[in-house]
Amino acid sequence: MSQDVLSTETNRRQLQQIIAGLSDGVILLDPDQSILWANEAALAMHGVAQVSDLGANAKAYAKRFALRYRNKHGVAVDSYPISRVARGETFSDVLVEVTPADDEARTWVHRVRSLVLADSRGDPESLVLIMDDVTEWASAEQRFEKTFTANPAPAVICRLSDLRYIKVNPGFLEMTGYSRDQVISTSTYELDVLEQAEHKELARQRLCEGATIPQMQAELRLADGGSKQVIVAGQPLELNDEACMLFSFVDMEPRHKAEIALRQSEERFAKAFRLSPVPILVCGAADQLVLDVNEAFLDTLGYSGEEVRGISIAQIDFFEDRHARIQLFAALEKTGSLDRIDVRVRRKDAGLIDCTVSADTVNIQDTPCYLLVLMDITERKRTELELVAAIEEVMKDASWFSRTLIEKLANVKSVNSPKLPSVSLTELTARERDVLGLICEGLADKEIAARLKLAPNTVRNHVAAVYSKLAIHSRSEAIVWARERGLFSSAWRPKGQR
Template structure:
């Protein structure tokens, strides 16, 4: 064996001893692409334990391991680092994903650089591939990329060393109409995202200091002319150990459209509220505080606006009966709306009018309110009452009532009857129910006394108590009350039919 060969072998053994314990992976090759040796770190980065498992040479290595670039494109065999170094190429920081051909689940990311060892004559003696395992870093980088690209909020990332954009997500491209090529690599001087910012000087100062840029309004110039109103903010971060600034944006256009639509809706509501000839009132749902009334309300009830606005419904006291007011708002709170409830309203001068009250819940400045509409039905009520009174005067003896007449009276009195809680049939005693049932049969007091074997005065007392509890004033009203509730329906027939 010649001295040169001995020297080469000695040098290689010494080199192997030096690099065996390094954390970086090292693979030694002959100039003819034969794989001579690899340290434990290089073997681990390929998922093998012996050098022959890497393959005898570059050709076998390419069969056993698939390489891909970080953009997921396959690395051509001639571009494998092991072939590039054999071709005399010197390179550094080549990022490749390495996967065994027989195990696609395993994956490593290598950062590879090349090194040529020469002899004393300057001839290439050995080829060296040095690789670092950056799998963990690449995984974190990939997660960041996916998150950044999937984020619907428009964003760009600017490298602070040269103020050029290095990343842009789909949200920014869709918001502005720029293409990726029109953003990536472009300077902030060419695409000034802080142009028109309300605190531009502060933003530029924070950008120089590599500190957080607070939210502020700005104008983005669009590629096809025009500007877009946005809110922009900046957050410093590091990418590949380089200081960067993440700019995120909020498009103000949808908000402006919503605000415009809301303002137009409120204007239409206000105009309709003012012009409607029906008395209308708006009050808070929680405190019943009157927020607004229309002219028809003030004219009909005779109040000046200063005696109504800012007061509660209870303080104004225009609903004649406090119990009715309590039940009305309790029903409104439960159902959220009311439809044509009969309520007696008191004008400022004390005059009473009959009204149909309809109500609904509306949101005004994000607060729930009640909209009350008062329809004056005094004349109609008076006509109905006069009609019923005339009939009752002619037919005071309920025994003359035919079923048809009873139903017509019930319909007349219940067309707009209140839907508020009232007296229940169960509020009557057993004897009072018997009396009411016989009244509905058309029996007079004497006949009821005979049927129930009671004194006439006792029957009259029971009848009076029934009237009082039901808030009625005659036999016909008592019969109508029972008819509305479906009570004693089978008993409603004229005596002549028995």
């Protein structure tokens, strides 16, 4: 054996001993393209147990393993890293996906570089492939790529070394109208997302330092020459082992339009609130503190704005009946709205006004509030009461009343307005219901006593109990109360027709 051959064999054994324990995968090839040796790391990266499983040479390797680039395009056989190094080429950082031909479910990602070892005469003596298993990194990058692309928030990524954009997602393209080719590889000086930033100098400084850029308002230039109000922020990250900056954006146009619409709506409400001739009050739902009242409210009740704004309705005490106020707000809390509830309101000078109250729940600056609208019905009430008083006067002898007239009385007395929850017929005793029924027939106390075989005083006591429980004050009101609820209509017959 010649000295040169011995020297070559010795060098290879020494080289093998040196690289056997390396974490990098190493494959040695002879200049004739035959695979001589591979360390354990290289075998593991191909899922094989011995060198022969890689194939005898570069051509055999290409039959056993399919290679693709990261864009999923297949690698031509003569472009395989093992084929290129066999031709004596040197290269670095070639990323390929490696899949066994007999097991397509298994795939590794290798970052490969080559090394050509020459002898003393400069001729190739050993060809070396050095590879890193970057499967986990590639998988993480792929997940990031999917997340970045699917993220609805507009975003771009620029490389800090040259401040050029290397990635852009569909959200940014849709928001700005640019095409992908108009953004990728473009300098941040050409497409400056910080040009009109609220704190441009701070943002520029942070960009140069590769530090986080806090959220700030900015005006972004669009592809059509227009501009858009946005919130921009920058987050440093590493991508492909390079320092980068991720710019993310929030389109402020929808919010801006919503704010304008809300402001216009509030302006319309404020004008209607101020100019309405009907008294209106707004109070907090939780504490019933008066937030605002209109001029009609102040004029009608005789208060000044300072005397009511910021004061609770209970403290102002303009409801004549405290229990009616408590009942009204309890019903409002339960149902959220009320329609034309009869109340009596006390003016500052102690004068009383008959009103109907309509109320609804509104949100003001995200706080639930009640809007109360008061309608003065004092004149209408006075007219109704005068009519009822006249009818009550003639009803002292009601024996001649017809059924039709009694029904009309019920219609006159009712103002067709919903009432707050009141007493029901079930709260009367059986005897009190009998008495109420006979009142509706038009019988006087003595006649009721004779019909029920009771003493006149006992009948008067039952009548008083009925008045108290139903919150009424006369026989006509008792008849109207019963007619409004459809009670006793089938049993009622006027005197002289029984």
